[in-house]
Amino acid sequence: SVADVALKDARAELMLARFGALSVEGVDVAGLDQIAVQRIAVEALALLADVTPRPEASFQQMLALNRIDVTSLSIKEQNVAVIEAIDLDGMQLAALLDASGQMRWLSRLTAEEAASSVEAADEKQPAGGDEAEAATTENEAGEPAPFTFRVDKVAIVGDSWIVFDDASVKPPFHARLAPFALAIENLDSTQPDEPATLTLDTRLGKYTDFNLAGNLWLFQETLSSDISGSLTGLDLPTLSPYVVTYMGYDLRRGQLDNQIDLRIDKDVLDINNHLKISKLNIVEADPVKASEFSAGLAMPLDMALGLLKDGDGNIEFDMPVKGNLNAPEFSMSGVINLALGKALKMAAMNYVTSALQPLGTVMFVGKLLGKAMELRFKPLTFDAGSSEFNETGREYAEKIATMVIDRPELKLTFCGVANGQDEALVREAMLAEQPADASARQANGEESGAAPELDPELVKERTLDLARARSEALKSLFVDDKGIDAERLFSCRPMLDFEEASEPRVEISL
Template sequence: MPNTSLRRFTRYLQTGWLSPRRVRFWLVVVGVAYTLVGFFVLPWIIQYVAVDTVRDRSGHELQIDGVHTNPFTLTLRVDGLTLSDGDDSDLLRWNQLSANLSWSSVINRAWTFSSIGLDGLMVAEERFASGETRLTRLVESFAASAEAPAEPAPLPTLRVEELRVEDATFHFANHLRDPSAEAGDEPARTRLSVQDIAIAVDGFSLAAGARFPAQLSGQFARGGAFDFDGRVQVLPTPAFEGEASIEEMALAPFEPYLRQTAIVRIDSGALNLDGTIRRDEGEPLAFLGSAGIDILRISRSSDDVTLIGWKTLRTDRLDLRLGDERLETDTVRLEGLSGRIVIHEDRTTNFGRLLVIDPETTPEGGSSDGAALLGMTIANIEVTDGSVRFADHSLPLPFSTYIQALSGEITTLSSESAEPARVELEGQVEDYGLASVGGTINAWQPMRETHLELTFRNLRVPDYSAYTVRFAGRRIASGTMDLDLDYTIRDRQLDGQNNLVLRDLELGERMEAPDAMDLPLDMALALLKDEDDVIDLDLPVTGNMDEPEFGFGQVIRQALGDAIGSVVEAPFRFLANLIGAEDEDLGTVEFPAGRSDLTPPMRERINALRTALEKRPALALELPGAFDPALDGPPLRRRSAMDELRKRLDREIDDPSLSAESTRETIEKMFTDYYPDTPLEKVRARFTTAAEDSPEEETFDALSYRNHLAEQVVAAQPLTEEDLKALGNARAAAVREALMASETGRGIAARRLRLLDPVEVDSGEGERVAMQIGIAPD
């Protein structure tokens, strides 16, 4: 009986439920249902569950334009997704997400995607003054609404053969307090953006230790680009290694972060990096490659005055290892440095006044010599074509200048060595001055041990009249200054042995200045000027660098002369100062040997002397003509010989020569007259030699013969003292006529120009005969 029932049941299945017609029917039903659910129901479920879950668990609004699935190709596409924060700000957005699930996921029991693509992704993160961020608030809201699991769920096994992100954007906003703002003001909102982000990953995997190739690139919204090409690991710890670069990244967007330490403005600047970047379990971040910052300009926030900047700052090797807390570089080349350094009356600096001091972090005493955050070693710094504006208002005579063409070197800087760096810099001050800086400095602990020597030479004092007016109520009319600043700092104690030298100083007009000291400066200058018209002042400076209290020595101590004496002893230098020709020796006129005409430089000197005499109408000049027999004799004798030659020639010659063939016979006659005891045949024999190729033939050197005759004729010319005095008188007359003549028609009156007897001078090895002019009252 049981067997009969079993057979009946089997026959029923075969003829009923398992009949081909019924199987085909149910396959069609399942296929249709799978298709309907996959194409129509599943997208609705995904969209509904996603929107509802985000709203219920976080309170955020999620909008999705459309969800599309294909149950046959296992693809998913989500269009137009937007996740909004509580204040309606978009937190996350994309144009399209596409994912292609591989059928192998069913067999391998792992989420395996053949491709995932994300287009138009936008992520907006914001950090508030409280410290929380939009993303952390989102995560915390999800965590608060979910029950904490007993054990963290393991991450799913995931593999993506091809992951692509295109046209992505990341915005980061931060709320930072502006140190220059009024108390109680809300922190300012600053924003950084990265756009055109592209990510390409092949073989993405969450397997422990799996590394896969990845490429990342993008643009900074305010200028610049970045790129990474290497390998990345996700688990067990994030790691990556590859070639990375940053090109022309604008630094201006980071100004709010710099303002947390200094009240300044970044006007321009671009960062460049190119090298290898690495992160792994033992190294938080490491970089090895070249680095540079170009076209940097940092100015004060209150105006457009540049504090510091440069054209190029580069090093070919920058080695950063955060794990070892070390930073090392090869030579750092700094080109086109520009800066402004001001020492105020209270010894504070313009940089110090701009620093933001936090009383909660500043140690008692106002400063700190804390160690560097990183162990840092810089091989050396090379400076070329720099410029610095420097002013020191703490000196008794306030000082300000402009240094250009600054070049030099700073040797190895190391935070791990007590050995100070050596400084050697030199530059040009204004048009004709010189500045140099030398010495040693410990860059990380400058208050512990520093010795710097700043030297300035040939500075024009009139440029600094604005400061002397405030100091003494007088302008500076003329003069030069040398300044030596020798500062030694040891254990925060300053010892400065400074020296100020003033040359040819002349005071200008008086000016009202409420804070000016009531000093008898005219008498002081008369006492201080030595025989060389030099004022030499020692300015000792001492004090504690934390609370500087400096004492200056008495600077007016010595009397070395008076103004009237210096004028009398050097009258022509005084006249030159009157017309701004300090370098001209107006009391000397130089003449070429044997001549009385004025050369162009001497005519210019005579013009300057005439201008000075016009400013001093009570002065008269004494003109003693000068002559030097040793220097003037040869050209005078030659001129006499030429005159005699012209007389004896029986024909007209425009420019006769004493050694020409055309005048040989006349010169021979003159030679015979001057030297009757010397036959010409004997002279000719001296210049006749046997030919080298034929001893029987003779060679006569006619040119040497004629030159010899000319020299002998010149030497035979008589030269009397009257001839030399006549030359001296002619020279004095030439000077007198030049002083009386003037292009403007206003020359010096004849009565003020006295011709004296000529005098003999010794020119030594010189090529010019100097005529010394005397001065006397009119």
């Protein structure tokens, strides 16, 4: 056994590794090609620790382990290792990012290594013929057989936890995963097509459970996985620093559940998240970032959320995440941002399409970044000259009303429109109101054969009245018949549309 061993890097002021005790039991050596050890134990291990304790720091080392137990190790032919089990007991991992996004301790180590590399390069002399000759000799000797290993099980056990602090976002992010239990079985570098199995169970904070289980192919040239899991009860305000940074919105309230299917096929992501969000409340915190995110969404975020929130304030949708890990432009934050935008848009559009089938469709009108984007439904059409619903129109209006009842955050605008057919019928009605017999026209000083003249402005006003009556009829259906709050319904000025293909209608938009 060995006790109290430490390896320091004085220049970086880092304790690279330290352990309190190392013990080895049941050693059987049958030559250099056959070594067996029943048990190896390392106690009080620390990696990357401050040489001089910092009282102001919450953590003095990046990784600490109460104990490592290696059970039944055998080494054959100097390049084949087989281990029955490795247990990491009482793991304490502190992953701390500074304001620049660099990992504490690691950043100091890499900075020192970079400085050493520069010094070594300055001192290096040009290679001579002896070095070339040595290289030739080594190549002629041939390369040794590759090292292979098999580990039946690696497990993180006991009172283990992970702390993640990120000072690169505002406000700083803090998360604690405890207890943290991880097991990986069947690690075999000689069988790259056979998967290792993974199980993870942990808790984020006091109330959020997170678990994963499935298969990993770790020894192929590319990474593959087939893993499923769940995240339940995550308070969304804890993620607000990242959402503000990447999306421009502050999460004031909300809770998230997520069913995860994490599939990777030869470095290509094919992940699906089935998200359930409860009682979400957000506010815009960064208008520029919010506009950029909405550009990918193709509608303002509040519009999409209004379409998705049910009567209890809950949202449920799927969010696929796809991408190639080897693509030069790949970044996880960018991939997630894009995936979330597409998923929200798809979920909103699917809901509207399903709610209004087979009578309604939806389209976007206007400019998004200028906040003038509208989501407009298929217009509600009327018979020419009428403000009463026909059979198809009433069915469509009732479907929209049902959707508004189901989505209590939706607010609609109605715009009544009259066309050329409407104006012609208005003229006919106005003419019918004029004195019809010749004597009446003569009494008014008109010639007996002359057609009465109508005031163009009066015709226009009466035609606009018809358009207005259509939007009022729709609002009356929503408020009086369906009990929808009038404060959720808005009317715009009535319009005339004399295009040849135009229809008598009410335009409906969010």
